[in-house]
Ligand code: MN
């Protein structure tokens with residue numbers, strides 16, 4: 460008996476076991492986990508594009524006292540809250556720290572774009588009595604997941620005079636929705652023999668938008684299309700050519716939902732990566748005056764490689780740091796920017812795949828995150844021989860592990876699938892390119908990149924707490 464307990468003590472002292480994050484909650488915290496999820500679901504329901512997410516973020520930040528950087532002049536005092544917007548599609552929030560920024564800063568960076576169907580430049584056409592929109596998918600989707608489900612249209616049309624027309628149709632209870640069709644099983648013998656990637660082709664992802672002909676004149680050609688054009692003009696004041704200068708996406712319609720009898724999970728479109736965006740935003744709102752300047756970055760274009768002037772590969776972040784350096788007494792120098800970046804520490808806040816019991820064969824069970832076990836720390840991304848990997852150093856990993864342990868925040872190590880199974884990346888590599896120490900830290904997800912992604916409420920809350928203490932360890 461005595462021996463057993465000595466062995467158990469030794470086991471507890473030496474072995475590493477990840478405990479369920481649910482088991483680590485007190486009743487007060489359990490309540491917080493669920494109430495945090497309510498606001499998170501509301502965010503997911505109303506922010507389905509990077510523009511909508513960015514608008515939500517900046518509106519919230521302004522309410523909490525963040526001021527546009529261009530409105531502040533002179534030296535920035537510790538505790539000053541400011542933000543940098545980038546074309547309505549990405550942004551950076553900043554809280555000035557007690558130490559000068561050349562001593563470093565702490566950044567949490569997520570992305571606010573998600574896979575979707577974008578309208579082509581000339582989307583509208585009529586065929587066989589139907590009017591449809593041509594689309595091009597954005598990001599890595601399994602194309603067969605998108606037909607036969609209600610879609611909403613979100614986006615903007617910009618007229619030649621610069622006027623912006625907002626469009627959001629398919630979300631309110633009385634709204635019409637849109638959809639991509641699929642073949643009936645009776646005629647799908649050939650389709651069912653195809654490889655999954657060919658079952659639905661990119662050019663078949665056409666969205667049904669109408670069937671009612673223009674009734675006032677039976678002689679005109681393409682009467683259904685004409686009727687849709689008339690409706691678009693009457694409702695939005697737009698003509699067919701205006702669709703050339705539009706960013707309109709079709710996304711899964713409807714609200715984020717609780718999943719499970721116990722309501723422990725959240726099912727919704729776009730949790731990659733708006734779950735980390737939301738958790739970091741909430742964490743950022745709760746920090747006081749940090750020792751080091753804190754930055755909360757929201758990037759666009761991650762799902763297509765982070766290119767473009769709103770993506771993480773752009774100069775946006777460097778420009779933000781340059782602006783901050785320029786406000787310090789030591790003055791504005793290129794060297795100051797480089798020093799700040801080289802001392803910067805970052806969490807790349809992005810989701811990673813959780814172990815799916817129905818598809819366990821693609822994962823190394825011992826090195827996969829599981830839903831409900833806390834924020835997932837991914838030391839390196841990339842597949843096979845770590846090709847294209849961003850890898851956190853042992854030193855930085857240790858620092859974050861220590862921080863989370865000290866605050867009793869549940870975390871788990873987890874990689875993306877088996878070594879030779881595939882792979883993926885985040886914005887971590889682009890932050891590392893600038894000189895920062897970076898670690899991927901985010902919420903584990905099931906059904907990633909699908910129209911209905913699954914996350915555990917306890918992991919979302921763990922991420923929120925982790926980001927908050929990373930910026931402000933005293934909190
Ligand atoms: Mn992501």
Ligand code: MN
Pocket residue numbers: 731762908
């Ligand atoms: Mn993704």
